[in-house]
Amino acid sequence: MLVLTRRIGESIxxxxxxxxxxIDIKGKNVRIGIEAPKETKIYREEVFLRIKKENQSxxxxxxxxxxxxxxxxxxxxxx
Amino acid sequence: xxxxxxxxxxxxxxDHQIIHFKNGLYGFESQDLxxxxxxxxxxxSPLEWLQSLTFPELAxxxxxxxxxxxxxxxxxxxxxxxxxxVEADHSLLVRVIVTVPKNYxxxxxxxxxxxxxxxxxSLGRQVILTNKDYDTRYQLIxxxxxxPEAVTE
Numbered sequence: 001m002l003v004l005t006r007r008i009g010e011s012i013x014x015x016x017x018x019x020x021x022x023i024d025i026k027g028k029n030v031r032i033g034i035e036a037p038k039e040t041k042i043y044r045e046e047v048f049l050r051i052k053k054e055n056q057s058x059x060x061x062x063x064x065x066x067x068x069x070x071x072x073x074x075x076x077x078x079x
Numbered sequence: 080x081x082x083x084x085x086x087x088x089x090x091x092x093x094d095h096q097i098i099h100f101k102n103g104l105y106g107f108e109s110q111d112l113x114x115x116x117x118x119x120x121x122x123x124s125p126l127e128w129l130q131s132l133t134f135p136e137l138a139x140x141x142x143x144x145x146x147x148x149x150x151x152x153x154x155x156x157x158x159x160x161x162x163x164x165v166e167a168d169h170s171l172l173v174r175v176i177v178t179v180p181k182n183y184x185x186x187x188x189x190x191x192x193x194x195x196x197x198x199x200x201s202l203g204r205q206v207i208l209t210n211k212d213y214d215t216r217y218q219l220i221x222x223x224x225x226x227p228e229a230v231t232e
Contacts (some may be wrong), residue, residue, distance in 0.1 A: 039157040041209050051192040051207060052106035054215045058139050058178040058189070059107070065183075070124035072183050072220055073142065 085136040086128070087116065097132065098196055098203040101162060105192065105205055110134055113203065115141070115172075115196070126177065129194065141174040142188050147219055153193060154210040163197045163204055172196040176205075177219065184225050187216040 004012060011021040018040065023031040034042055081091050092114050103110045112132035118124040118140070125146050131137035144151040153173055155165070165171065173195055175188040190213035196203040 041156050041207065043207060043209060047191070047207060048105065050215050051189065051205075054178065054189050054192070055104055055106040055139075055176065055205075058176045060136055060138055061140065061179050064179060066119040066124075067122060069140075069179060069183050069186070070119055070122060070126060072224075073125045073177075073186070 082114070082130075082132045083135050084130055084132075084138070086138055087130065090114065090116065090130070092132075095198075095201050098201050100203045100205070102204060104139075104194075107131075107137065110137060115174075127174070129174070129176070140177040140179060141194065142177045142219065144173060144175045144188065144190060144193065147188065147217070148190065151190065151213075152210060153195065153206070153208060155195065155206060159195070159204060159206050163195060163202050164200045165197055166199075169197050169199040172198055175217075178216070184220045186219050187214075188219050189215045190217045191215045 006012065006022045008022050008025060011019050013019055017037050019035040021033040021035075023033045025031075036042060080094065080097060081089055083089055096114055098113045098115065100111050100113060102108060110131045110133050114130050114132055116128040116130050118126040118128060125142060127141045129139040129141050151173075155163070163171075173193055175190055175193045177186055177188050179186045190208075192205050192207050192215065194203060194205050
């Protein structure tokens with residue numbers, strides 16, 4: 001991992017078009033500003049972990065009453 | 080092409096029904112081939128199966144998100160569009176993965192990370208939406224639609 005020291009107000013450039021700036025530091029919290037092209041997807045790492053976990057809970061459900069599950073899923077078209 | 084599955088036994092799929100997921104799914108990165116199968120052969124269902132063709136046991140339940148959230152909006156990044164080889168006249172299938180717990184009425188759908196399939200190219204990908212703050216555990220069964228005994232407690 002590349003480790004860099006930055007002060008408040010200083011930035012890091014990633015490629016030509018992404019700029020990450022340290023906005024503020026308060027105790028253990030760092031506020032970070034990210035400037036990137038609109039199509040760049042930026043998310044907190046926890047989001048990834050949550051989605052992984054959710055996929056794992058959804059994977060290969062055990063024995064299901066398919067008719068009952070279908071009926072329930074169908075019952076509710078306009079929540 | 081014939082594939083063995085734990086849930087459905089041997090299944091026979093045409094080439095265009097074999098969906099390539101170059102990145103797999105989150106948490107299942109090495110599973111790169113899936114087929115979409117009817118949920119229940121005996122009745123119509125709003126659900127489908129996403130069956131792994133590389134790991135016979137692995138299957139997910141899919142739902143059409145627009146049935147539950149009519150204004151559901153998917154915005155793909157340029158990179159995602161490139162990987163799915165999306166062109167203007169292509170039809171994209173949008174599905175969400177459903178988690179069904181023991182109490183079926185608590186089933187949820189992951190609206191944040193839908194499955195997008197380019198039907199014209201048989202290419203699929205799970206994407207993370209950032210255009211809106213969608214829930215990973217969206218309740219599919221509303222309180223009103225639940226059976227009374229299930230609501231108590």
